[in-house]
Amino acid sequence: MADEVVKKVRTRHFQNAKANGIKITGLTSYDQLTAAIFDKAGIDFLLVGDSAGNNVFGYETTLPVTIDQLIPLTRAVAGAVKRAFVIGDMPFGSYETGPDEALHTAFRFMKETGAHAVKLEGGVRSAEQIRRIVSAGIPVMAHIGFTPQSEHQLGGHVIQGRGERIEQLIADAHAVEEAGAFAVVLEMVPAEAARRITAELTIPTISVGAGPHTDGQLLVWTDWAGLTTGRLPKFVKQYANLAEILGDAARAWTADVASGVYPGPEHSYDD
Numbered sequence: 211m212a213d214e215v216v217k218k219v220r221t222r223h224f225q226n227a228k229a230n231g232i233k234i235t236g237l238t239s240y241d242q243l244t245a246a247i248f249d250k251a252g253i254d255f256l257l258v259g260d261s262a263g264n265n266v267f268g269y270e271t272t273l274p275v276t277i278d279q280l281i282p283l284t285r286a287v288a289g290a291v292k293r294a295f296v297i298g299d300m301p302f303g304s305y306e307t308g309p310d311e312a313l314h315t316a317f318r319f320m321k322e323t324g325a326h327a328v329k330l331e332g333g334v335r336s337a338e339q340i341r342r343i344v345s346a347g348i349p350v351m352a353h354i355g356f357t358p359q360s361e362h363q364l365g366g367h368v369i370q371g372r373g374e375r376i377e378q379l380i381a382d383a384h385a386v387e388e389a390g391a392f393a394v395v396l397e398m399v400p401a402e403a404a405r406r407i408t409a410e411l412t413i414p415t416i417s418v419g420a421g422p423h424t425d426g427q428l429l430v431w432t433d434w435a436g437l438t439t440g441r442l443p444k445f446v447k448q449y450a451n452l453a454e455i456l457g458d459a460a461r462a463w464t465a466d467v468a469s470g471v472y473p474g475p476e477h478s479y480d481d
Contacts, residue, residue: 219254219295221327221349221392227254227425228414234393234426236416237434240266240283242290244431249291256291257329257351257428258284259299260359265432272358275301277315281322288324297351298325302359305330309342316343316350329395331357333382337389344390352386355379355420356398367443371399376406383407383415395428396420398445419445 227234239245239256248256262283263275277300284298298319305312316328327349330336340350355370371379379399386394393414396404401421408415414425429446432438436451466472 216292218293221295223254223295224393224414224426228412234414234416236426236428237431238262238265238429239287239431242286245287245290245294245296248431249294253294254426255295255297255428256287257297257299258287258325259329259430260301261299261430265430265438273302277301277304277318281318284319284323284325288326295327296323296325297327297329298323300328300330305336305339309338312336312339313342313346316346316348320348327351327392329353331359333379334385337385340386340389340391350389350391351393351395351416352389352391353395353397354382354386355396355418358397367398369398369400371403376400376403379403380407380410383411387411387413393426396424398443417445419443 224234226232234254235252236255236257237248237253238259238261239248240258240262245256258280260272260275260280262280263269263272266283267275267279269275280298280301284296288296300312300315300319304315312330319325319328328343329351330339331353332339333352333354336352340352343350356367383394383396391413393416394411395416395418396407397418397420399420401423404415404417404420405423408424416426416428417424418428430438433442433446434449436448437453437456439453442448463472
């Protein structure tokens with residue numbers, strides 16, 4: 211029996227989903243094992259985020275992450291999927307100085323990883339970078355609202371777009387759409403602001419803590435699956451408790467080794 215043909219997610223599927231009211235799903239992924247699992251489960255897109263700084267490399271923020279660190283992670287994820295759309299996250303310091311630097315970084319992601327698109331932070335301030343990358347035929351997912359790479363300037367994890375600040379948020383949203391982004395992440399913005407932006411834009415909006423009225427949802431997989439311990443953002447819903455499961459498994463194995471139960475005859479080779 212021939213293998214079933216898998217229909218890959220493309221940028222047009224994001225647009226079609228918005229037009230037809232179909233919610234888009236995204237998770238972060240940093241390795242081929244989780245990428246294959248999420249892909250098989252039907253997740254639409256996988257973001258190899260600079261959140262790897264916190265969840266892979268153990269940094270306090272995402273700021274120290276480099277493109278050289280993200281490229282092998284992105285290559286692993288892209289190589290593991292059959293359907294999902296893979297997006298490489300452009301790290302801090304790899305696009306801010308101007309369109310030429312941004313394009314060079316995007317080239318590296320596309321040539322060295324097999325990713326299908328790149329993501330970068332910033333609205334009006336990043337519009338020229340987005341326009342330059344898109345002009346080279348590379349899809350861009352924009353990211354506005356709370357932008358983690360600017361957390362020191364923003365004063366920490368602060369909700370964006372409240373009160374009069376909604377006008378800047380709306381300006382950012384329109385700027386990235388006009389620059390050619392195929393979708394935009396709205397992070398930590400009021401639900402009603404996200405509703406308004408989603409209605410005004412023709413491109414899909416993806417919520418990271420922006421409420422239910424966007425065209426899709428994105429979460430960091432280690433938060434979503436309960437591998438992250440400690441305080442989590444309000445918008446995170448945990449669908450598993452992997453920290454507890456893995457801890458229990460490690461303790462059980464340690465006990466089996468100490469008691470001699472493992473390895474048993476079934477785990478040993480005969481002469």
